[in-house]
Amino acid sequence: MNGKFQDISYMKNGEPVWIPVTIRVEDHITIPDLDYTNIENPDQFLEDYSSTISNIPMDMSKPLWEFHLLNIKTSKAESVLLAKIHHSIGDGMSLMSLLLACSRKISDPDALISTISFTKKTVDSMASAWWLIAGFWFMIRVTFTTIVEFSKLMLTLCFLRDTKNPLLGNPDDGIQSWKVIHRIISFDDVKLVKNAMNMKVNDVLLGMTQAGLSRYLSAQYHGCTMSQKKKILGKIRVRGAVAINLRPAANIEDLADMMTKGSKCRWGNFIGAIIFPLWIKSENDPLEYIRRAKTTMDRKKISLEAFIFYGIIKFTLKFFGGKAVEAFGKRIFGHTSLAFSNVRGPDEEISLYGHPITYVAGSALVGSQALNIHFISYVNKIIINLAVDTTTIPDPHQLCDDIVESLKTIKSAAQKRGSHKMEV
Known part of the structure:
Protein backbone atom coordinates (compact mmCIF):
# COMPACT_ATOMS: atom_id res chain seq x y z
CA MET A 1 0.00 0.00 0.00
CA ASN A 2 1.21 3.50 -0.81
CA GLY A 3 2.53 5.32 2.26
CA LYS A 4 0.01 8.16 2.17
CA PHE A 5 -2.83 5.64 2.56
CA GLN A 6 -1.33 4.71 5.95
CA ASP A 7 -0.41 8.21 7.13
CA ILE A 8 -2.16 10.94 9.03
CA SER A 9 -1.27 14.60 8.92
CA TYR A 10 -0.61 16.82 11.92
CA MET A 11 0.72 20.36 12.22
CA LYS A 12 4.30 20.91 13.38
CA ASN A 13 5.62 24.47 13.50
CA GLY A 14 2.71 25.53 11.34
CA GLU A 15 3.42 22.94 8.62
CA PRO A 16 1.78 19.54 7.97
CA VAL A 17 3.83 16.45 8.81
CA TRP A 18 2.91 12.92 7.75
CA ILE A 19 3.27 10.04 10.22
CA PRO A 20 2.36 6.34 9.67
CA VAL A 21 -0.40 4.77 11.77
CA THR A 22 -2.06 1.38 12.06
CA ILE A 23 -4.92 0.98 9.59
CA ARG A 24 -8.37 -0.07 10.80
CA VAL A 25 -10.12 -0.89 7.54
CA GLU A 26 -13.58 -0.76 9.13
CA ASP A 27 -12.98 2.91 9.96
CA HIS A 28 -12.67 3.70 6.27
CA ILE A 29 -15.63 1.76 4.86
CA THR A 30 -19.22 2.92 5.16
CA ILE A 31 -22.20 0.75 4.26
CA PRO A 32 -25.22 2.96 4.95
CA ASP A 33 -28.27 1.27 6.43
CA LEU A 34 -30.90 2.40 3.95
CA ASP A 35 -34.35 1.26 2.97
CA TYR A 36 -33.54 0.81 -0.69
CA THR A 37 -37.06 -0.39 -1.52
CA ASN A 38 -38.47 3.07 -0.81
CA ILE A 39 -35.99 4.93 -3.01
CA GLU A 40 -38.08 6.00 -6.00
CA ASN A 41 -35.26 7.50 -8.07
CA PRO A 42 -31.94 5.67 -7.50
CA ASP A 43 -30.02 7.96 -9.88
CA GLN A 44 -31.15 11.05 -7.98
CA PHE A 45 -30.37 9.35 -4.67
CA LEU A 46 -26.83 8.55 -5.85
CA GLU A 47 -26.34 12.13 -6.98
CA ASP A 48 -27.59 13.50 -3.66
CA TYR A 49 -25.50 11.04 -1.64
CA SER A 50 -22.34 11.86 -3.63
CA SER A 51 -22.92 15.58 -3.19
CA THR A 52 -23.56 15.17 0.54
CA ILE A 53 -20.30 13.35 1.27
CA SER A 54 -18.46 15.85 -0.94
CA ASN A 55 -19.52 18.65 1.40
CA ILE A 56 -18.43 16.84 4.57
CA PRO A 57 -14.83 17.67 5.62
CA MET A 58 -12.53 14.67 5.89
CA ASP A 59 -11.64 13.32 9.32
CA MET A 60 -8.02 14.39 9.79
CA SER A 61 -7.53 12.00 12.72
CA LYS A 62 -7.21 9.02 10.36
CA PRO A 63 -5.70 8.39 6.90
CA LEU A 64 -7.48 10.55 4.36
CA TRP A 65 -9.50 8.05 2.36
CA GLU A 66 -12.86 6.36 2.67
CA PHE A 67 -15.17 4.08 0.69
CA HIS A 68 -18.96 4.00 0.59
CA LEU A 69 -20.76 0.87 -0.61
CA LEU A 70 -24.29 1.39 -1.92
CA ASN A 71 -26.19 -1.76 -2.80
CA ILE A 72 -28.56 0.16 -5.01
CA LYS A 73 -29.38 -0.48 -8.66
CA THR A 74 -29.17 2.61 -10.85
CA SER A 75 -29.79 3.07 -14.55
CA LYS A 76 -26.08 2.48 -15.22
CA ALA A 77 -24.98 -0.12 -12.63
CA GLU A 78 -26.20 -2.88 -10.34
CA SER A 79 -24.47 -1.32 -7.31
CA VAL A 80 -22.11 1.57 -6.58
CA LEU A 81 -18.73 2.03 -4.90
CA LEU A 82 -17.89 5.61 -3.94
CA ALA A 83 -14.32 6.54 -3.03
CA LYS A 84 -13.45 9.81 -1.32
CA ILE A 85 -9.70 10.40 -1.34
CA HIS A 86 -7.79 13.51 -0.29
CA HIS A 87 -5.85 15.18 -3.10
CA SER A 88 -2.61 14.95 -1.08
CA ILE A 89 -2.55 11.16 -1.65
CA GLY A 90 -2.29 11.33 -5.42
CA ASP A 91 -3.48 12.91 -8.64
CA GLY A 92 -5.88 11.44 -11.19
CA MET A 93 -3.23 9.42 -13.01
CA SER A 94 -1.98 7.87 -9.76
CA LEU A 95 -5.47 6.92 -8.62
CA MET A 96 -6.35 5.49 -12.02
CA SER A 97 -3.19 3.38 -11.85
CA LEU A 98 -4.21 2.17 -8.41
CA LEU A 99 -7.61 1.14 -9.73
CA LEU A 100 -6.04 -0.77 -12.61
CA ALA A 101 -3.57 -2.52 -10.29
CA CYS A 102 -6.49 -3.78 -8.19
CA SER A 103 -8.50 -4.83 -11.24
CA ARG A 104 -8.52 -7.80 -13.58
CA LYS A 105 -9.66 -8.28 -17.15
CA ILE A 106 -13.23 -9.44 -17.55
CA SER A 107 -12.11 -11.51 -20.53
CA ASP A 108 -9.41 -13.15 -18.36
CA PRO A 109 -10.17 -12.90 -14.60
CA ASP A 110 -6.62 -13.94 -13.66
CA ALA A 111 -4.87 -11.35 -15.84
CA LEU A 112 -3.93 -7.78 -15.06
CA ILE A 113 -5.05 -5.22 -17.58
CA SER A 114 -2.50 -4.32 -20.22
CA THR A 115 -1.09 -0.82 -20.15
CA ILE A 116 -2.34 1.53 -22.83
CA SER A 117 0.08 1.77 -25.70
CA PHE A 118 0.63 4.71 -28.00
CA THR A 119 2.01 4.46 -31.50
CA LYS A 120 4.97 6.65 -32.29
CA LYS A 121 5.46 8.26 -35.64
CA THR A 122 8.69 7.42 -37.40
CA VAL A 123 10.83 10.09 -38.98
CA ASP A 124 12.25 9.37 -42.42
CA SER A 125 15.92 9.95 -43.19
Whole structure:
Protein backbone atom coordinates (compact mmCIF):
# COMPACT_ATOMS: atom_id res chain seq x y z
CA MET A 1 0.00 0.00 0.00
CA ASN A 2 1.21 3.50 -0.81
CA GLY A 3 2.53 5.32 2.26
CA LYS A 4 0.01 8.16 2.17
CA PHE A 5 -2.83 5.64 2.56
CA GLN A 6 -1.33 4.71 5.95
CA ASP A 7 -0.41 8.21 7.13
CA ILE A 8 -2.16 10.94 9.03
CA SER A 9 -1.27 14.60 8.92
CA TYR A 10 -0.61 16.82 11.92
CA MET A 11 0.72 20.36 12.22
CA LYS A 12 4.30 20.91 13.38
CA ASN A 13 5.62 24.47 13.50
CA GLY A 14 2.71 25.53 11.34
CA GLU A 15 3.42 22.94 8.62
CA PRO A 16 1.78 19.54 7.97
CA VAL A 17 3.83 16.45 8.81
CA TRP A 18 2.91 12.92 7.75
CA ILE A 19 3.27 10.04 10.22
CA PRO A 20 2.36 6.34 9.67
CA VAL A 21 -0.40 4.77 11.77
CA THR A 22 -2.06 1.38 12.06
CA ILE A 23 -4.92 0.98 9.59
CA ARG A 24 -8.37 -0.07 10.80
CA VAL A 25 -10.12 -0.89 7.54
CA GLU A 26 -13.58 -0.76 9.13
CA ASP A 27 -12.98 2.91 9.96
CA HIS A 28 -12.67 3.70 6.27
CA ILE A 29 -15.63 1.76 4.86
CA THR A 30 -19.22 2.92 5.16
CA ILE A 31 -22.20 0.75 4.26
CA PRO A 32 -25.22 2.96 4.95
CA ASP A 33 -28.27 1.27 6.43
CA LEU A 34 -30.90 2.40 3.95
CA ASP A 35 -34.35 1.26 2.97
CA TYR A 36 -33.54 0.81 -0.69
CA THR A 37 -37.06 -0.39 -1.52
CA ASN A 38 -38.47 3.07 -0.81
CA ILE A 39 -35.99 4.93 -3.01
CA GLU A 40 -38.08 6.00 -6.00
CA ASN A 41 -35.26 7.50 -8.07
CA PRO A 42 -31.94 5.67 -7.50
CA ASP A 43 -30.02 7.96 -9.88
CA GLN A 44 -31.15 11.05 -7.98
CA PHE A 45 -30.37 9.35 -4.67
CA LEU A 46 -26.83 8.55 -5.85
CA GLU A 47 -26.34 12.13 -6.98
CA ASP A 48 -27.59 13.50 -3.66
CA TYR A 49 -25.50 11.04 -1.64
CA SER A 50 -22.34 11.86 -3.63
CA SER A 51 -22.92 15.58 -3.19
CA THR A 52 -23.56 15.17 0.54
CA ILE A 53 -20.30 13.35 1.27
CA SER A 54 -18.46 15.85 -0.94
CA ASN A 55 -19.52 18.65 1.40
CA ILE A 56 -18.43 16.84 4.57
CA PRO A 57 -14.83 17.67 5.62
CA MET A 58 -12.53 14.67 5.89
CA ASP A 59 -11.64 13.32 9.32
CA MET A 60 -8.02 14.39 9.79
CA SER A 61 -7.53 12.00 12.72
CA LYS A 62 -7.21 9.02 10.36
CA PRO A 63 -5.70 8.39 6.90
CA LEU A 64 -7.48 10.55 4.36
CA TRP A 65 -9.50 8.05 2.36
CA GLU A 66 -12.86 6.36 2.67
CA PHE A 67 -15.17 4.08 0.69
CA HIS A 68 -18.96 4.00 0.59
CA LEU A 69 -20.76 0.87 -0.61
CA LEU A 70 -24.29 1.39 -1.92
CA ASN A 71 -26.19 -1.76 -2.80
CA ILE A 72 -28.56 0.16 -5.01
CA LYS A 73 -29.38 -0.48 -8.66
CA THR A 74 -29.17 2.61 -10.85
CA SER A 75 -29.79 3.07 -14.55
CA LYS A 76 -26.08 2.48 -15.22
CA ALA A 77 -24.98 -0.12 -12.63
CA GLU A 78 -26.20 -2.88 -10.34
CA SER A 79 -24.47 -1.32 -7.31
CA VAL A 80 -22.11 1.57 -6.58
CA LEU A 81 -18.73 2.03 -4.90
CA LEU A 82 -17.89 5.61 -3.94
CA ALA A 83 -14.32 6.54 -3.03
CA LYS A 84 -13.45 9.81 -1.32
CA ILE A 85 -9.70 10.40 -1.34
CA HIS A 86 -7.79 13.51 -0.29
CA HIS A 87 -5.85 15.18 -3.10
CA SER A 88 -2.61 14.95 -1.08
CA ILE A 89 -2.55 11.16 -1.65
CA GLY A 90 -2.29 11.33 -5.42
CA ASP A 91 -3.48 12.91 -8.64
CA GLY A 92 -5.88 11.44 -11.19
CA MET A 93 -3.23 9.42 -13.01
CA SER A 94 -1.98 7.87 -9.76
CA LEU A 95 -5.47 6.92 -8.62
CA MET A 96 -6.35 5.49 -12.02
CA SER A 97 -3.19 3.38 -11.85
CA LEU A 98 -4.21 2.17 -8.41
CA LEU A 99 -7.61 1.14 -9.73
CA LEU A 100 -6.04 -0.77 -12.61
CA ALA A 101 -3.57 -2.52 -10.29
CA CYS A 102 -6.49 -3.78 -8.19
CA SER A 103 -8.50 -4.83 -11.24
CA ARG A 104 -8.52 -7.80 -13.58
CA LYS A 105 -9.66 -8.28 -17.15
CA ILE A 106 -13.23 -9.44 -17.55
CA SER A 107 -12.11 -11.51 -20.53
CA ASP A 108 -9.41 -13.15 -18.36
CA PRO A 109 -10.17 -12.90 -14.60
CA ASP A 110 -6.62 -13.94 -13.66
CA ALA A 111 -4.87 -11.35 -15.84
CA LEU A 112 -3.93 -7.78 -15.06
CA ILE A 113 -5.05 -5.22 -17.58
CA SER A 114 -2.50 -4.32 -20.22
CA THR A 115 -1.09 -0.82 -20.15
CA ILE A 116 -2.34 1.53 -22.83
CA SER A 117 0.08 1.77 -25.70
CA PHE A 118 0.63 4.71 -28.00
CA THR A 119 2.01 4.46 -31.50
CA LYS A 120 4.97 6.65 -32.29
CA LYS A 121 5.46 8.26 -35.64
CA THR A 122 8.69 7.42 -37.40
CA VAL A 123 10.83 10.09 -38.98
CA ASP A 124 12.25 9.37 -42.42
CA SER A 125 15.92 9.95 -43.19
CA MET A 126 15.25 13.02 -45.34
CA ALA A 127 13.42 14.75 -42.49
CA SER A 128 16.04 13.78 -39.92
CA ALA A 129 18.72 15.52 -41.98
CA TRP A 130 17.16 18.83 -40.99
CA TRP A 131 16.99 18.11 -37.29
CA LEU A 132 19.54 20.77 -36.37
CA ILE A 133 17.68 23.54 -38.16
CA ALA A 134 14.31 22.31 -36.97
CA GLY A 135 15.60 21.91 -33.41
CA PHE A 136 17.04 25.43 -33.35
CA TRP A 137 13.80 26.92 -34.65
CA PHE A 138 11.81 24.86 -32.16
CA MET A 139 13.90 26.18 -29.27
CA ILE A 140 13.24 29.74 -30.40
CA ARG A 141 9.51 29.03 -30.47
CA VAL A 142 9.62 27.36 -27.05
CA THR A 143 11.53 30.27 -25.51
CA PHE A 144 9.30 32.97 -26.99
CA THR A 145 6.03 31.14 -26.23
CA THR A 146 7.15 30.33 -22.68
CA ILE A 147 7.96 33.99 -21.99
CA VAL A 148 4.55 35.08 -23.29
CA GLU A 149 2.60 32.44 -21.37
CA PHE A 150 4.62 32.98 -18.18
CA SER A 151 3.83 36.69 -18.39
CA LYS A 152 0.13 35.89 -18.68
CA LEU A 153 0.41 33.57 -15.67
CA MET A 154 2.04 36.32 -13.60
CA LEU A 155 -0.60 38.84 -14.67
CA THR A 156 -3.29 36.39 -13.58
CA LEU A 157 -1.53 35.90 -10.25
CA CYS A 158 -1.30 39.64 -9.66
CA PHE A 159 -4.55 41.14 -10.89
CA LEU A 160 -5.91 39.79 -14.21
CA ARG A 161 -9.30 38.29 -13.38
CA ASP A 162 -11.99 36.84 -15.60
CA THR A 163 -14.84 39.12 -16.53
CA LYS A 164 -17.80 38.85 -14.20
CA ASN A 165 -19.97 36.09 -15.65
CA PRO A 166 -22.54 33.51 -14.46
CA LEU A 167 -19.80 30.87 -14.04
CA LEU A 168 -17.46 32.95 -11.90
CA GLY A 169 -17.80 32.55 -8.16
CA ASN A 170 -16.53 34.84 -5.44
CA PRO A 171 -13.23 33.42 -4.12
CA ASP A 172 -13.64 35.35 -0.86
CA ASP A 173 -16.85 33.47 -0.09
CA GLY A 174 -15.34 30.04 -0.74
CA ILE A 175 -17.36 27.11 -2.00
CA GLN A 176 -20.77 27.15 -0.32
CA SER A 177 -22.29 23.86 -1.48
CA TRP A 178 -20.89 21.29 -3.92
CA LYS A 179 -23.19 19.51 -6.33
CA VAL A 180 -21.63 16.53 -8.12
CA ILE A 181 -23.22 15.11 -11.27
CA HIS A 182 -22.08 13.02 -14.21
CA ARG A 183 -23.23 12.07 -17.68
CA ILE A 184 -22.07 9.23 -19.96
CA ILE A 185 -21.50 9.83 -23.67
CA SER A 186 -20.13 7.69 -26.49
CA PHE A 187 -16.36 7.66 -26.93
CA ASP A 188 -16.98 6.66 -30.55
CA ASP A 189 -18.68 10.02 -31.18
CA VAL A 190 -15.62 11.84 -29.86
CA LYS A 191 -13.30 9.65 -31.95
CA LEU A 192 -15.39 10.34 -35.05
CA VAL A 193 -14.84 14.09 -34.65
CA LYS A 194 -11.19 13.54 -33.73
CA ASN A 195 -10.49 11.54 -36.89
CA ALA A 196 -12.54 13.80 -39.16
CA MET A 197 -10.70 16.91 -37.97
CA ASN A 198 -7.27 15.25 -37.46
CA MET A 199 -7.07 16.29 -33.81
CA LYS A 200 -6.43 14.86 -30.37
CA VAL A 201 -9.21 13.60 -28.10
CA ASN A 202 -8.39 16.38 -25.64
CA ASP A 203 -8.89 18.98 -28.40
CA VAL A 204 -12.38 17.65 -29.05
CA LEU A 205 -13.25 17.60 -25.34
CA LEU A 206 -12.05 21.17 -24.88
CA GLY A 207 -13.87 22.23 -28.04
CA MET A 208 -17.20 20.72 -26.99
CA THR A 209 -16.73 22.30 -23.56
CA GLN A 210 -16.24 25.71 -25.15
CA ALA A 211 -19.34 25.17 -27.29
CA GLY A 212 -21.40 23.99 -24.32
CA LEU A 213 -20.33 26.91 -22.13
CA SER A 214 -21.11 29.34 -24.96
CA ARG A 215 -24.57 27.83 -25.31
CA TYR A 216 -25.16 27.95 -21.55
CA LEU A 217 -23.92 31.51 -21.08
CA SER A 218 -25.93 32.75 -24.04
CA ALA A 219 -29.10 31.44 -22.40
CA GLN A 220 -28.28 33.26 -19.14
CA TYR A 221 -28.73 36.70 -20.66
CA HIS A 222 -32.52 36.75 -20.70
CA GLY A 223 -34.29 39.50 -22.57
CA CYS A 224 -31.38 40.17 -24.92
CA THR A 225 -31.60 39.81 -28.67
CA MET A 226 -29.29 37.40 -30.48
CA SER A 227 -27.08 40.24 -31.70
CA GLN A 228 -26.86 41.62 -28.15
CA LYS A 229 -25.92 38.19 -26.81
CA LYS A 230 -23.16 37.90 -29.41
CA LYS A 231 -21.75 41.26 -28.33
CA ILE A 232 -21.84 40.27 -24.65
CA LEU A 233 -20.13 36.92 -25.27
CA GLY A 234 -17.57 38.63 -27.49
CA LYS A 235 -16.50 40.94 -24.66
CA ILE A 236 -16.30 38.61 -21.66
CA ARG A 237 -13.05 36.87 -20.66
CA VAL A 238 -13.52 33.28 -19.47
CA ARG A 239 -10.48 31.12 -18.71
CA GLY A 240 -9.94 27.71 -17.25
CA ALA A 241 -7.11 26.15 -15.25
CA VAL A 242 -6.36 23.00 -17.26
CA ALA A 243 -4.48 20.24 -15.43
CA ILE A 244 -1.49 18.78 -17.32
CA ASN A 245 0.17 15.46 -16.48
CA LEU A 246 3.93 16.08 -16.32
CA ARG A 247 5.07 12.46 -16.29
CA PRO A 248 7.35 11.58 -19.22
CA ALA A 249 5.05 8.75 -20.35
CA ALA A 250 1.46 9.66 -21.23
CA ASN A 251 0.12 6.14 -20.80
CA ILE A 252 -1.26 4.61 -17.61
CA GLU A 253 1.68 2.97 -15.88
CA ASP A 254 1.62 -0.19 -13.83
CA LEU A 255 1.23 0.73 -10.16
CA ALA A 256 4.23 -1.31 -9.03
CA ASP A 257 6.48 0.50 -11.51
CA MET A 258 5.03 3.87 -10.57
CA MET A 259 5.81 3.30 -6.91
CA THR A 260 9.30 1.87 -7.47
CA LYS A 261 12.04 4.08 -6.07
CA GLY A 262 13.71 5.96 -8.88
CA SER A 263 10.91 5.28 -11.35
CA LYS A 264 10.53 8.00 -13.96
CA CYS A 265 6.77 7.81 -13.48
CA ARG A 266 6.06 9.22 -10.05
CA TRP A 267 3.26 8.30 -7.72
CA GLY A 268 1.57 11.25 -6.05
CA ASN A 269 0.89 14.70 -7.43
CA PHE A 270 2.98 15.44 -10.51
CA ILE A 271 0.73 17.77 -12.44
CA GLY A 272 1.04 21.33 -13.61
CA ALA A 273 -1.59 23.69 -14.92
CA ILE A 274 -2.05 26.09 -17.78
CA ILE A 275 -4.34 29.10 -17.99
CA PHE A 276 -6.53 28.28 -20.98
CA PRO A 277 -8.52 31.14 -22.60
CA LEU A 278 -11.87 29.70 -23.60
CA TRP A 279 -13.47 30.64 -26.91
CA ILE A 280 -16.88 31.84 -25.74
CA LYS A 281 -18.72 33.00 -28.84
CA SER A 282 -21.94 32.36 -30.74
CA GLU A 283 -20.45 30.56 -33.74
CA ASN A 284 -22.44 29.60 -36.81
CA ASP A 285 -19.91 26.85 -37.55
CA PRO A 286 -19.74 24.48 -34.53
CA LEU A 287 -16.41 23.08 -35.75
CA GLU A 288 -14.82 26.46 -35.03
CA TYR A 289 -14.92 25.64 -31.31
CA ILE A 290 -12.65 22.62 -31.69
CA ARG A 291 -10.40 24.41 -34.18
CA ARG A 292 -9.88 27.16 -31.63
CA ALA A 293 -9.28 24.61 -28.88
CA LYS A 294 -6.59 22.86 -30.94
CA THR A 295 -4.87 26.13 -31.89
CA THR A 296 -4.73 27.31 -28.28
CA MET A 297 -3.62 23.93 -26.91
CA ASP A 298 -0.91 23.55 -29.56
CA ARG A 299 0.51 26.89 -28.46
CA LYS A 300 0.33 25.90 -24.79
CA LYS A 301 2.09 22.58 -25.49
CA ILE A 302 5.08 24.40 -26.95
CA SER A 303 5.48 26.52 -23.83
CA LEU A 304 6.81 25.32 -20.48
CA GLU A 305 3.94 26.94 -18.60
CA ALA A 306 2.77 23.73 -16.91
CA PHE A 307 6.30 22.91 -15.68
CA ILE A 308 6.77 26.47 -14.45
CA PHE A 309 3.46 26.28 -12.59
CA TYR A 310 4.56 23.05 -10.91
CA GLY A 311 7.98 24.52 -10.14
CA ILE A 312 6.45 27.59 -8.51
CA ILE A 313 4.31 25.36 -6.29
CA LYS A 314 7.31 23.25 -5.20
CA PHE A 315 9.54 26.29 -4.65
CA THR A 316 6.87 28.12 -2.66
CA LEU A 317 6.14 25.05 -0.53
CA LYS A 318 9.81 24.48 0.27
CA PHE A 319 10.77 28.04 1.15
CA PHE A 320 7.53 29.68 2.27
CA GLY A 321 5.31 26.83 3.46
CA GLY A 322 1.84 25.50 2.86
CA LYS A 323 0.01 28.73 3.62
CA ALA A 324 1.90 30.53 0.86
CA VAL A 325 0.98 27.74 -1.59
CA GLU A 326 -2.64 28.06 -0.51
CA ALA A 327 -2.52 31.82 -1.13
CA PHE A 328 -0.94 31.25 -4.56
CA GLY A 329 -3.63 28.76 -5.52
CA LYS A 330 -6.40 31.01 -4.28
CA ARG A 331 -5.12 33.86 -6.45
CA ILE A 332 -4.74 31.75 -9.60
CA PHE A 333 -7.92 29.73 -9.25
CA GLY A 334 -9.90 32.65 -7.88
CA HIS A 335 -9.07 34.71 -10.97
CA THR A 336 -10.27 32.02 -13.41
CA SER A 337 -13.77 30.65 -13.98
CA LEU A 338 -13.29 26.89 -14.00
CA ALA A 339 -10.98 23.88 -13.70
CA PHE A 340 -10.66 21.24 -16.43
CA SER A 341 -8.97 17.86 -16.65
CA ASN A 342 -9.06 14.69 -18.72
CA VAL A 343 -7.92 11.27 -17.46
CA ARG A 344 -7.68 8.32 -19.81
CA GLY A 345 -8.98 5.06 -18.45
CA PRO A 346 -8.70 1.46 -19.66
CA ASP A 347 -9.53 0.44 -23.23
CA GLU A 348 -10.97 -2.90 -22.10
CA GLU A 349 -13.56 -3.85 -19.50
CA ILE A 350 -12.26 -4.65 -16.03
CA SER A 351 -13.59 -6.13 -12.81
CA LEU A 352 -12.84 -5.29 -9.20
CA TYR A 353 -12.64 -8.41 -7.02
CA GLY A 354 -15.01 -10.23 -9.36
CA HIS A 355 -17.45 -7.36 -9.81
CA PRO A 356 -17.58 -6.00 -13.39
CA ILE A 357 -17.10 -2.23 -13.65
CA THR A 358 -19.56 -0.50 -15.97
CA TYR A 359 -18.15 3.04 -15.71
CA VAL A 360 -15.72 5.20 -13.72
CA ALA A 361 -16.70 8.71 -12.66
CA GLY A 362 -14.76 11.19 -10.57
CA SER A 363 -14.25 14.84 -9.66
CA ALA A 364 -11.40 16.75 -8.06
CA LEU A 365 -12.88 19.24 -5.62
CA VAL A 366 -9.94 21.60 -5.34
CA GLY A 367 -9.44 25.29 -5.96
CA SER A 368 -11.94 28.08 -5.48
CA GLN A 369 -13.66 27.89 -8.86
CA ALA A 370 -17.40 27.36 -8.83
CA LEU A 371 -17.11 24.93 -11.76
CA ASN A 372 -14.94 21.83 -12.15
CA ILE A 373 -15.20 19.83 -15.38
CA HIS A 374 -13.50 16.44 -15.56
CA PHE A 375 -13.59 13.83 -18.32
CA ILE A 376 -12.76 10.15 -17.73
CA SER A 377 -12.75 7.53 -20.46
CA TYR A 378 -13.68 3.89 -19.94
CA VAL A 379 -13.69 1.46 -22.89
CA ASN A 380 -16.20 2.98 -25.35
CA LYS A 381 -17.57 5.57 -22.93
CA ILE A 382 -16.57 9.02 -21.77
CA ILE A 383 -17.94 10.19 -18.46
CA ILE A 384 -18.52 13.93 -18.09
CA ASN A 385 -18.18 14.92 -14.44
CA LEU A 386 -19.32 18.30 -13.17
CA ALA A 387 -18.76 19.62 -9.67
CA VAL A 388 -20.39 23.00 -9.17
CA ASP A 389 -21.07 25.48 -6.41
CA THR A 390 -24.86 25.65 -6.50
CA THR A 391 -24.88 29.20 -5.14
CA THR A 392 -23.19 30.28 -8.39
CA ILE A 393 -24.52 27.65 -10.83
CA PRO A 394 -27.95 26.51 -9.61
CA ASP A 395 -28.72 24.47 -12.74
CA PRO A 396 -25.75 22.12 -13.36
CA HIS A 397 -27.92 19.64 -15.29
CA GLN A 398 -28.69 22.29 -17.88
CA LEU A 399 -24.99 23.04 -18.23
CA CYS A 400 -24.26 19.34 -18.68
CA ASP A 401 -27.07 19.07 -21.25
CA ASP A 402 -25.54 21.97 -23.19
CA ILE A 403 -22.14 20.26 -23.31
CA VAL A 404 -23.69 16.97 -24.48
CA GLU A 405 -25.83 18.74 -27.08
CA SER A 406 -22.77 20.61 -28.34
CA LEU A 407 -21.00 17.32 -29.04
CA LYS A 408 -23.99 16.17 -31.09
CA THR A 409 -23.90 19.41 -33.10
CA ILE A 410 -20.15 19.17 -33.64
CA LYS A 411 -20.43 15.50 -34.64
CA SER A 412 -23.16 16.31 -37.17
CA ALA A 413 -21.05 19.12 -38.66
CA ALA A 414 -18.01 16.83 -38.87
CA GLN A 415 -20.04 14.16 -40.68
CA LYS A 416 -21.38 16.72 -43.16
CA ARG A 417 -17.85 17.99 -43.74
CA GLY A 418 -16.64 14.44 -44.39
CA SER A 419 -19.47 13.63 -46.80
CA HIS A 420 -18.85 16.91 -48.65
CA LYS A 421 -15.17 15.98 -49.10
CA MET A 422 -16.17 12.59 -50.50
CA GLU A 423 -18.54 14.22 -53.00
CA VAL A 424 -15.85 16.63 -54.15
